[in-house]
Amino acid sequence: MSVLLELRGLTKTFHGRRSASGPGVAVRALGGIDLSVASGEHLSIVGGSGCGKTTLARAVLGLTKPDSGAILFRGNKVDGETARLRDFRRQARMVFQDPFASLDPRFSVRAILQEALCLETPMKAAAREEKMRTVLRSVELAEDILGRYPHEFSGGERQRISLARALMTDPALLILDEAVSSVDVLAQQKILNLLARLQARLPVTYIFISHNLRAVRKISRKIAVMSHGRIVEYGAVADIFERPAHRYTRQLLRAALEYRCEESQDIESSNGTWRDIGGGHWVLSEE
């Protein structure tokens, strides 16, 4: 399988606002991320709040400028050159966490979907309309909602509209940032099933960012565990769930699946070396 997206040594540190009392606090959100995602892959990135998952997604899509490192899409660097960036923007789409915040309340569904086409070559009105209807069908929404506004929809429906917007340009890469965590469990299940069906039909690669380990276990094939801005463990779903190698992963799994948590085990996994413990299961070993 060819590599679709490759991240090399991505770092990002947020600096607090400097004040008269001294320099602000620096927070390291990404501490050197190396990751490659194969075409057609379904990768999940899991980790606790504040571990840098969202920063990673934003950095990939150019919303946050990384301090150093490179993003390669189909082997080409995407920063800088505009033609390549435009192509990347058409190919890589993101669905945000909050379905109530990611749709502009003043835009009708039609305007929302049309906006996604802004980089495409202009097409005829009829063709555009047909495209929108097709995409709405594919996310299992009625076709006659084009004239309606976001506040008329439930959270689950809005998330499908977001998904439809992301699918308008037939992207190769879809980043779903906690895309199901703010809707109820039934709607979650429906969207997860939908994502699985879509992937069966379209050549789309998912990066699924979540802290919902049950969902991750069900739908993804690979998992990357993040902690304190580093990826601490990477491997196939079964490997990670059956023999978690990193201390943080074990802690996370125990908390998620058995609702147990050991107190005072904050793991600072800033340094270490990568070790392959068999079958493409990598772990950052603590020295």
Next chain:
Amino acid sequence: MILKVNRSTSELQLAWCRFLRNRRAVVCLWVLAVLYTGVLFADLIAPYSFRTEGRDMSYCPPTAVHFFHEGRPQAPFVYGVRLAFDQYHGRVYEIDRSRRYPLKFFAAGDEYRLFGMVPGRLRLFTVEKPGRIYLLGADSRGRDVFSRIVYGGQVSLTIGLVGVAISFTIGLLVGGVAGYFGGRLDDVLMRLCEMVMMVPGFYLLLALRAALPDNLTSLQVYCAIIVILSFIGWAGLARVIRGMCLSLRERDYVLVARTLGVSQGRIILTHILPHTVSYSIAAVMLSIPGYILGESALSMIGLGIQDPYASWGNMLSEAMSIVRIQFAPWIMWPAFFIFISIACFNVVGDALRDVLDPLVQGREDGDGR
């Protein structure tokens, strides 16, 4: 009021429905609509041109319209008046019951060009010459105060709208750009705003007017006043809009638009500025009175619209002497119209702010104003 949602309603439509429940504001909006319609068709409504003088009728008191003559009903008419002197040798106007002038509706009067183009003579009402009708009295040169108020409104009421349109365009763009891009650009633009805001408004008005030549035509003066008022008005708005944009640019839908590759100018115009609309609409309504007052103040002290052209402000310059107000209180009428229009703009602006600000929406659902 129950809102029927049988078709899709946008946020603004919902806000409009809430606005209609505020009866006081709706009444004020109607008053404004009447005022603006009136000044738009000033040529038809005013019985005389703003410059038609009657030197022998100086400070003639308001003319009463009569429907009975010697106990018998008649078509509406006015009596003639005669200038006389009382025992203190003061000028008084006596009603001359021997002369009657019937009101003529839709009759030919002074010539005009409607909207500056269509020539016409048709007036809504007038009386046969040599009779004159002064609904709100006459000024020092015997010009009809009512007609001059209607024509003066063309200046006083539009200066607010045009001025606001200009200053808000500048304010929105400067605020939007400063807030969205931030950084050095933001610093420079905001310091510029502060410099404009630092200078006391009225003195800046005087200074700017003084900097312009004084032999301008009335149209040039009109434009100059608008430019001067707009120059003062944009800074305050830019600051507020900039603050709103700082938070709006972090909204998810703005980030989404960026990942979609929407250009930054378009993001500002479609995703950022429309969300400041609720604030801006109310701010527009609440700042128009400032323009009306500014024009009035300039014209009243003789720096604005010049005689014979009318504006509510320069009509009031006659009312600067207490003796004249005692002798002819009706020359204060323009002040009443200034008051009414400003009060209406404020009530409507307040109501709009209430219905457009999402934070206070829960509050006014309870009371059925």
